[in-house]
Amino acid sequence: MKIGKLPDQVIRLLIIFAILIAGFVIARIFFVPASFGKLGHYRADAITAIEKLPVKYAGSLVCTECHSDIYELKSKSYHKGLHCEVCHGAASKHANAPDESKPLIPRKRDHCAKCHSYLPSRPTGFPQINVLYHNPNKPCHDCHNPHDPTPPTIPSKCSACHANITRTISLSYHASLECKTCHETPPEHIENPSLNLPHKPAERSFCGNCHDPKAQSAKNIPRVDLETHYPGYLCWQCHYPHFPEAE
Structure with a gap:
């Protein structure tokens, strides 16, 4: 079977590929160090160069x-x-x-x-x-x-991470309340706080558990009638739970 002449476009492509391959081989000769690959996929002479560097660390x-x-x-x-x-x-x-050079002593x-x-x-x-x-x-x-x-x-419990809140609440009327009184916290929160957030109250009725006139709580706790006291608003829109008496 007689093989016909290669098309001109194929010949041109072959020439381009040949030039690229030749260029790659020539570039490798000039740019790849002679010691590259002797001891592994790196320049073996780098070891000698590193050995010549001045020693900075004592150990x-x-x-x-x-x-x-x-x-x-x-x-x-x-x-x-x-x-x-x-x-x-x-x-x-x-x-x-030792007398001529002193080590860094971080103070900041x-x-x-x-x-x-x-x-x-x-x-x-x-x-x-x-x-x-x-x-x-x-x-x-x-x-x-x-x-x-x-x-x-x-630090223990919540104060280990929420020290700022702990300090604030310690000065408020809510100082005697434990965090879990208002926040249901999954055990996983300790290990992965961002992925296991504690529950926050979402209804006015939650505050009413202590502050409603009919609530079974200490007599000295301030009382409000949730039906008439700014209906439509959530309690924490006016009162910061960790320092509720602040204006």
Whole structure:
């Protein structure tokens, strides 16, 4: 069977492909390092280049030679997995010449906030704070020893995350009420707060359980007739539940 001549358009395409392949081969020769692929999918000469870089970090074991007491304290604390140079910076120069080079000693609140400011993505149980409300303008190390950061008082229950609300309600007439009095909270809320929100009252009648004239509650609790007291409005449109007496 006689093979006919290739169409001109096919020949042109073949020429283009040949040029592209040749260009790729030539580019690879010029741009891919000669040591690439010798030890793996990377440039083997990079190891030698890294070895020539100056050493900046000393390592925690070097720190223990002079600071064994601090290391002993830290090794039993919540910061036991934290290397010294995470907070104090590269310490190679300090290790070689302690009197000439001093390590960084973080004093500002924003340093601790890098790990401890509130983020929903942090692991469950990881200590977190709202930097704006948690002892504002006070250095963290005034209350916490960085090498043994056990808090002086451990928050419990709702106040661990809602400290601002806890402080507000502690000054109000509702101070004696437990959070669960008004909020039904699923157990999963502790582990995944954003995905398991607590229940909030949605009807006026809920407040009436305590404040209605016929409610079976303490006599000193303020009473309102829900039928005549601003009907059509929800109670919390006028009264902040965590500080209801505020105007």
